[in-house]
Amino acid sequence: MGHTLVIDSIEAAGRSFAGGSTLAIAPVLKKFMVHFRRPSSYQGEYGFDWLRDEYIYPIKTVTHNNSGSPLTGKTPFCMDVGALKTEYKTTDVVNPISPYGKDYYPAWLSIFPHTTTAQFAHGSRMHRFGVTLDLEIEEIETLSSDATKITFESGNRNLIVTPSEINLQTLLGSKQTKSLGGSLTRTYYHSSGKVNIKSKDAPLAAHTEIKVFAQLGSQKEEVGKLMVYKNDVIPKAEIVVVNVITGSTSASLRSDYQFLFKNQSFNQALIRAEVTTDTNFDLTALSSNSDVAAFLSGYSSMSAETIRSAIETLYLKYGTHKPSVGGIDDSTNKKTYLFYTDISAGTINGICSLDIPTMTWGNHYVIFNSGLSSKRTVIHECGHSFSLPHVFSASLSPFDFYQGYTDNYMDYTWQRGSPSPSGGYYSSGDNKYKGKMYSLFKWQWPIIRSDRSLILTY
Numbered sequence: 001m002g003h004t005l006v007i008d009s010i011e012a013a014g015r016s017f018a019g020g021s022t023l024a025i026a027p028v029l030k031k032f033m034v035h036f037r038r039p040s041s042y043q044g045e046y047g048f049d050w051l052r053d054e055y056i057y058p059i060k061t062v063t064h065n066n067s068g069s070p071l072t073g074k075t076p077f078c079m080d081v082g083a084l085k086t087e088y089k090t091t092d093v094v095n096p097i098s099p100y101g102k103d104y105y106p107a108w109l110s111i112f113p114h115t116t117t118a119q120f121a122h123g124s125r126m127h128r129f130g131v132t133l134d135l136e137i138e139e140i141e142t143l144s145s146d147a148t149k150i151t152f153e154s155g156n157r158n159l160i161v162t163p164s165e166i167n168l169q170t171l172l173g174s175k176q177t178k179s180l181g182g183s184l185t186r187t188y189y190h191s192s193g194k195v196n197i198k199s200k201d202a203p204l205a206a207h208t209e210i211k212v213f214a215q216l217g218s219q220k221e222e223v224g225k226l227m228v229y230k231n232d233v234i235p236k237a238e239i240v241v242v243n244v245i246t247g248s249t250s251a252s253l254r255s256d257y258q259f260l261f262k263n264q265s266f267n268q269a270l271i272r273a274e275v276t277t278d279t280n281f282d283l284t285a286l287s288s289n290s291d292v293a294a295f296l297s298g299y300s301s302m303s304a305e306t307i308r309s310a311i312e313t314l315y316l317k318y319g320t321h322k323p324s325v326g327g328i329d330d331s332t333n334k335k336t337y338l339f340y341t342d343i344s345a346g347t348i349n350g351i352c353s354l355d356i357p358t359m360t361w362g363n364h365y366v367i368f369n370s371g372l373s374s375k376r377t378v379i380h381e382c383g384h385s386f387s388l389p390h391v392f393s394a395s396l397s398p399f400d401f402y403q404g405y406t407d408n409y410m411d412y413t414w415q416r417g418s419p420s421p422s423g424g425y426y427s428s429g430d431n432k433y434k435g436k437m438y439s440l441f442k443w444q445w446p447i448i449r450s451d452r453s454l455i456l457t458y
């Protein structure tokens, strides 16, 4: 029968040749990109971030801007689209790519290295089985079942990808088309639990890429990338949890806060966050002191900020586990204080100290009665104490989002509506991620990791 030709040029593929004999022509590698995605069951167990379509394309409705003015039509959730694209395309990215001339934004993963103490003193068993991710195949041209393979090439031998190759046809399940606003669409196939990533035996001393190639016969194209955050420096956060008792009953904080700190939040920034002290601060037993008595008789008419400031002052004077030198918010203090109380402060769940002239976040926060059972409040306020602003703070956040539209710990659980007479805002609806806001964005990881309260040598 015929010969087999390998033809590189697309134009030549499928051309029929005159002259009687039929030539079998090698199929041409189809154009597509590969993206790593988080499983839908994600609850903050590791760091994973990617540039969501909704942040940069007008896909969804935003009811009001952050000044409370109504918006019409569909709006990207981020106001700094160009800067956000640049951030995900290039910042810390090793060998940025643009397959077939398309913009490519690699997803980011952060996992602890699984090591023996001899290999690395600050390893962890947290991700010893690795992390299993979803894959998305984005069509650039219509795909069909052929012999195309996807292969993964890790940039470090201690960063393991399993399997090392996958047949493309096993990833072409049900095709989905998503509108990106206007006439733009994205067509893709999503497959759950396809690839496992593990960091073992030695930490990553640099941000490390996992390259993704499409291969068919001798044709090979780089079509995707996963970036893995360097994990050779694991800062430690020490948290002092203080139950502030102001009456005959005392508050109870949700019971899983140690797990939250360690396994569902700051672990995403590769921080070992540990509750080192769990203690009571019983103000009723100190009420013979005039300043304590004044607080106990007056807190019901105080603002959240005044209560926070009073607790800080009283704890520095009478607290058992106060810093040995200086104040709680001094840079010499390497502990973070979580004060919780059954005092109510209107609708405020929690508050973190912030030095207004310098806009420096402090090292302590208070959780009020309405926030005691909220996972998000425990972490959100602690996020402030670790230098994170709200994602909708135009003056403090590197990227400005509309309030109430993301699943980030530092967003709000409600969408900002029109201004209210009290000086705040009405809600225009719940954040659709309310109850499952477990994300910290990749650009937030280095902000937390640089917080002055963290311990680098231990």
Ligand SMILES: [Zn+2]
Binding pocket: 380, 381, 384, 390
């Ligand atoms: Zn806040």
